[in-house]
Amino acid sequence: MAMPLDRSLISGLPAFAGLAAGDLDGILAAARSSRFAKDSEIFAQATEAESFFLLLSGHIRVVRTTPDGEQVIARYINEGELFGIAVAMGQKNYPATAVAAVDCVVLCWPNAAWPGLQSQFPAFGANAYQTIGSRLQDTQARVVEMSTQQVEQRIASAVLRLIQQSGRKTEGGVEIDFPITRQDIAEMTGSTLHTVSRLMSAWEEEGIVRSGRQKVTVTNPHALMLVAENRRRK
Amino acid sequence: MAMPLDRSLISGLPAFAGLAAGDLDGILAAARSSRFAKDSEIFAQATEAESFFLLLSGHIRVVRTTPDGEQVIARYINEGELFGIAVAMGQKNYPATAVAAVDCVVLCWPNAAWPGLQSQFPAFGANAYQTIGSRLQDTQARVVEMSTQQVEQRIASAVLRLIQQSGRKTEGGVEIDFPITRQDIAEMTGSTLHTVSRLMSAWEEEGIVRSGRQKVTVTNPHALMLVAENRRRK
């Protein structure tokens, strides 16, 4: 794209908080933007990391595939977040695959630009490191969850996180604002689509959620919190 | 401690690779060293992070405790590793508790020294970030493991990791060189001490390990790898 990117694209993002207008222009000068159609791969696990990314719009699913083909969803990326920042962790290859959950627009920098950006705009680097740090915390919290809680609580927690981070208010509830299947939720929680389906049906009976094909709406977040904490009276 | 620390303490450590002798002195000038007796806490989960650390000798167990008192071992820290580096992740509090698994000696820097060290010795900062990055990868790999493998494979993988990272060669095998209980291994793998005990007894029958009170020796690492990959003929 020959057209220079406008700084208003990123000026409001937390990743760029505290940077001057001129700094933003400098950072954008090294970037280019691209579109990715729904279900296309932005990068693939184990391939050489050549770029790092920022999601401008859409939602991205980050997936790890095991040697025998099982998939685990590491996380969803929301608008405004950095992803694929292997370069900041000193990793040569991408540790996972990134797939567009809907049509997406991303900013993309060549890894070669990282050292310069990092030293020239320390606040930018610090934000990236903070992103990595909070992902480490999230991931460790997930290990604790998988070690100590049972499936129903884990699924409830996962759905709550999804609506907190990617929720869209509608009449009668908060909806996950990208298409998500029972299988996806199973891959986020170490469970199976059958179990997810059964539990969601039960929650629907209780008036906690409403759900359909690739769609989940939480109608009673408080009740779902009680489920997550295993405090609901059955 | 009034006595200046000698740079030979850290010159051989990977965390300080590529730093000049003068740099090492500068880094050490901001540090002090302390001893921690076996089973004492170096820092506690959720308390304000005031310092970051480097383990000079011994072994440290990093533990997360849930609201209802269950414990999960996040990792073991080996000699030469940084730990408690909340400051590098922009976290105000320690996310876990660090306990000396044996008597330990650690270097300790006040968090206030971080920005200066980071900017003055970029290689030092880069090493810290790489440490965080590889811990994120490890933790994500653990999530995948917990999602896709069953207990026997997870325990076998955990024991293999322990002997790779903290193994000591003895006659007849490689031994984990700090005291570790069945309960500890259970807390690393999301299992119970009963299950760990049963499996280790079975492995001992098969001549894969020898184990006793707070002690595990792997006599046949290859066979244990087969167990970890679920390839052993039963």
Place this chain on the structure above:
DNA sequence: CGTGCGTTTGATGCATATCAAACTCTGTGG
């Protein structure tokens, strides 16, 4: 020599995976 912590082993139960099959959208092509 006793006391307690770590370990072993057996019996039982349950949460959740697995196997199986039918059902229902939703988008597509004739």
Place this chain on the structure above:
DNA sequence: CCACAGAGTTTGATATGCATCAAACGCACG
């Protein structure tokens, strides 16, 4: 515009891995 195909979902029946409950054992240390 309708019919079909395929993907996603639901629901039932069965199986099983591992936790839980329970008790005894043995070594190490005071």
